[in-house]
Amino acid sequence: MNRPQDHLAEQDNVRRVDDVTSALEGLVTVLGQEEDLSVVLRRACLQAVQAVPDADLASITLVRDGGHYTATSTGDAANRIDQAQYDAGQGPCLEAARTGTVQRVEVSEVARRWPEFTAAAGAAAVVSYLSAPLFIDTEYQGSLNLYGAGGDGFGALDAALLELYTTAAEAALRGARRYVSARETVGRLRTALTSRAVIDQAKGMLMAMHRVSADQAFDLLVKRSQEQNVKLREVAEWFVADVLNA
Template structure:
């Protein structure tokens, strides 16, 4: 595809915006079916190549535990290019993540700005780089990266389309993260309520059998938990089961 985008006809621009819209609709459909973040990130990576037609490959870089890593990519070549940036500590994806600005760079400019990375990435058949900052929440942030093989490099329209897609994808991913977090909280509350119920049941049995107070019954359970080195809930469950089986 010719990347001289300054002279694109209006129908071409509309078609490209439609491509982004279609990709986002597909992402929304995935969010309705699967809330697993790794699956959603993979879908984002695959669909952004369709949203920005001049992109040959894509990847997503995330900052986790103080270091950068590739969460997903469309292929091994993209992963190798990402890794070259992590090893060198420089490159378009790291620059986008660190500065919060889109990086649109051709190979020659990359060689001037990040010589160590460019040398490591040489031979990957990539002619241009386009990376946008990706911020989901304080735990998940990094960049969405595109790699092009064409000689003309990414144009201003490519950058605008990527920014549009990334902004909408961030909102969708935040929604998915909130849903997962809420579901985990509900699960934890259910576990806590279940634990409390069985502990209360065990306390009641101990109080009836030994004619002791609620505090004394609870202390007995805690002591047994410490002696057996198991959770209080497990001690309570075992005791209740023993009484019911006897």
């Protein structure tokens, strides 16, 4: 027979899972409305606090060119804790990014494992740390970090919830990155096609005006481009405009 406390614990677990689901739904909504990855990362950071109610602060650490930086956070306190880890070259967020494993540690264990970080953090009012690896693609990777300022610290369920949230968020962020990349590729192709069209138009005009071959007309455009130190497309655009406005 279930005891009342067992029933309460079950209800609490269900509520926590619902919190994660709600946070992910909020993130998906943003992905449908926003294309700027920095904005999406910020919302993912804010939603992480909702996904893990024991968290008081949150941040996202990214690795770039061998260094680390905080892409977004819930406030200056989280930034300072992150920076203390970067300065010391050690700490839970760096360990999560480096090893690809969730780091759940209490302040006493942090002092033992990473004393230089503890010294750099100074009087940071944090009693527990929880960091999960975050891998979007080869350009964007790091960790999602939660800091608890009170209570009993992060439990195993908190770690499982953060890992669940981070895994789903990674998939959503990868989708956003692919969309942005595809849009940029289409833009470059459109520019290339437009450039090709105006260059071909300029070549046709030169061929008709000077009775030269396509190769000779192209060489004339290249020569003008080199003389004026401007892009070939711009030379073609100017030439076409001059002819049409003459």
